[in-house]
Amino acid sequence: MHYSNPEARIDNRMTYINARNYKFNLEVLPTIVEAVIMCGKQRIALQGCKQDKINFDSPVTRNEGNFIALVRLLAGTNSCLDQHLRTGPANAKYISKNIKNEISEIAADQIRDFYRECLRECAHFSVVADEVASHGQEILSVCLRFLEVQKGNFELKPKKHEVLLDFAFLQRIAGESIAQGILCVLEKHKINIRNCRGQAYDTTSSMSSSSVGVQAHIKRVAPDADYQGCCLHSLNLVICKSSQITAIRNMFDSCQQAYLFFHNSTKRQRLLEHVISCQCPATKKTKINGLCKTRWVERHTTFDTILELYTYLIETWDEICYPSNCDKLYPDESNWKWDSETRTAANGLRYTFVGFEHIVVFMLVRQLLEPIRPIAECLQARLQELYFGFKKVDEVVHFYKRIRNDVDVEHNRIYAKAKKLAADIGSDEAMPHIIKGRQTRANPTVLLPCNYWRVTLTIPFLDSILSELESRFASDKRAHFELCVLVPEVITKNESLEETIGILTSKWGHLMPTEDNFESELIRWRQHCHGIAETKSITQLLSEDADPLFFPNV
Structure with a gap:
């Protein structure tokens, strides 16, 4: 029967259908794959609420997810994709979550192949x-x-x-x-x-x-x-440990409560914005942020904002506790009608922020922790190199040692700023009463407020910062730090290489291609480094100077 019409044979018909499906899939699948990859590159979630039954012939009535929305958009300009989505078999539309996961895994494997090749x-x-x-x-x-x-x-x-x-x-x-x-x-x-x-x-x-x-x-x-x-984690622990002094902990809590006071009420925040616009229209900052628990850079930014808005915060709390009914402050409200909870919270925050103890602690902590901010920014930098990161840490440690040795000058400088801020808001210089036998707080026998805060806050805080920095960033906690001796800035100042050679060969000798020649090679490397800029990165040294022919061990 089929001898005269071979195209009608079952095997040939199957081959024809498979070839047609293959050609059609070549038109459809690349677009679907590109949609998945685009969502991955843009960090867009794929899945919607449910995708069990999606009818591409009917209009969209619910959130079908970013991927389906993107496929619908692409189908508007791709007739093959549109036909496939409307008439294709339900088990072969290639839009299920399993297919998307398979596409993502294939893409991930392609990326991992590159890693393995490296x-x-x-x-x-x-x-x-x-x-x-x-x-x-x-x-x-x-x-x-x-x-x-x-x-x-x-x-x-x-x-x-x-x-x-x-x-x-x-x-x-x-x-x-x-x-x-x-x-x-x-x-x-x-x-x-x-x-x-x-x-x-x-x-x-x-x-x-x-x-x-x-x-x-x-x-x-x-x-x-x-x-x-993690150096950034260690740095955060340095700050947390140093901030266990009761006065500092109380100051942090007060600043966080001030943030929550405005953050939890748009009405309170609007009043603060009215006060700022009336008192200083040029100020761009109108909102304070919370104290981040993990990143000191954000916390210091919050302190900067609070300092800039300090007087406006107090004026806002004053208006809540003792309304002035100034039309300029409330152009759209005849009466704010603050509830008792808001008035109580505002009065407590106002009393705290006006108090000289909060002012002096705030200024001292902000100023004394400021040198840590550049370290945090440095350590958060992408792919920061070990030697240069720890070099910055050492510089800050030396800075803290210097101001600790000359603590009176540094304390007086910061204390003068605290007195100025206190004068701006009408607060007087003060210190807690000295009571004999009190054990719940520092109770030194000093007569002047300046000396009291130096003894009870500045010196203990500096000592704690120094102790924690030196402990958490000690040399024995720096992985492979002995290799930093090969950096030009270090090796050119090293007159005797005997100890260096012993340390490096004892740890890395089994990986050196020519360990017996390492001593002469290191001498040549030191000579070579005299002509190298000290600011060169490690990768630059590898690519431009550490030639595998002349310096195989290095």
């Missing part, structure tokens, strides 16, 4: 991990930090990368469980843990413990992977 050329890497609780699960993000270099071509500048590798779902958040999660992720993606040269986590005990923490478990399988705690 690691083939330069196998060493550091692992960065952090865990967070979300939707009742403990999720661990595992990231890699590595260099992208061109094989056999060191003329091209190496590029630093810090990238997300994968997520792991944890049953427990103990050190061993987290370490196992990291090892499983690396093994899954065929990355050799023995090539790990560094670990970076936060400074909690489950991560940082040298016996049962994550760093200890990883170091057992990767002996060269030194642990470096």
Whole structure:
């Protein structure tokens, strides 16, 4: 029967249908894939409320999600996609959440292939991990930090990368469980843990413990992977520990309550804006922010705003407690009718902010913590290099030591600013009463307020900052810091290299291609570094100066 019409044979008909579907899918699938990738690049959530039954012939009546909305938009100018969405089989429209997850996984695998290719050329890497609780699960993000270099071509500048590798779902958040999660992720993606040269986590005990923490478990399988705690986390702990002085803690609480007073009521915030517009129309800031618990930069910004609006805050609370009925302040309201809760809160905040204790503590803390702000900004910078980051920390430590040695001058400078602010709002210089036998607060036998605040606040606060900085940023807590001796700024000032050679060969000799020649090579490297700018980054040194032919060990 089919000898005269071979096209009608079943196998040929199947081949024809498959070829037609293949050609049609080539028109449709790339657009759907591009929509998923675009949402991923723009960090746009894909899923809507529900996507079980979507009828592309009917108008949209609910939120179908960003992805479906984008597909509908693209279908308006793509006839093949429009036909596919309207008439295609329900089990082959390629818009289900499973298909989107598969597309995302394929894209992720393509990116991971690039990572692995970089690691083939330069196998060493550091692992960065952090865990967070979300939707009742403990999720661990595992990231890699590595260099992208061109094989056999060191003329091209190496590029630093810090990238997300994968997520792991944890049953427990103990050190061993987290370490196992990291090892499983690396093994899954065929990355050799023995090539790990560094670990970076936060400074909690489950991560940082040298016996049962994550760093200890990883170091057992990767002996060269030194642990470096999160410097920004350590810096935040420095500030938290230093702020345990009762007067400072009370000042922080008062500033947070002032933020909540206006944040929780648009009516109160509107009154503050009226006061600012009447008193100083040129002021751009009209709102104070809360004190961020994790980032000091934002907290210091809040202090700057409070200082700028200090007098206007007090005038606003004055208007709430003792209304002046000034038409200029209330152009749209005949009577604000503040409730008793608002009046009570405003009176308490007004009393606190007018008090000289709050003023002097606020000014002293703001001024004495100001040098930490550039460190925080430096450490938050993307891919900040170890040596230059710790160099900034050391500079700030030396600065604090200098003002501690000359504490009277620094205290008098800040105290004068506090007195000026107090005078602007009509507050008098004062100090708490000295009562013999009192143990709940500092009770020194001094006669002048200036000396009281110097003894009870400035000196203890400076001592605490210095102690915490030196403890949390000590040399033994700086991973691979011994390698910083190779930086031109350091090695050119090192007259004797004997100790340096001993330290480096004892730790890194097993990785040196020609360990026996390292001494002469280091002497040549020091000579070479005399002509190198001290501001060069480590990656610049690798690409421009550390030639693998002349300096293989370096």
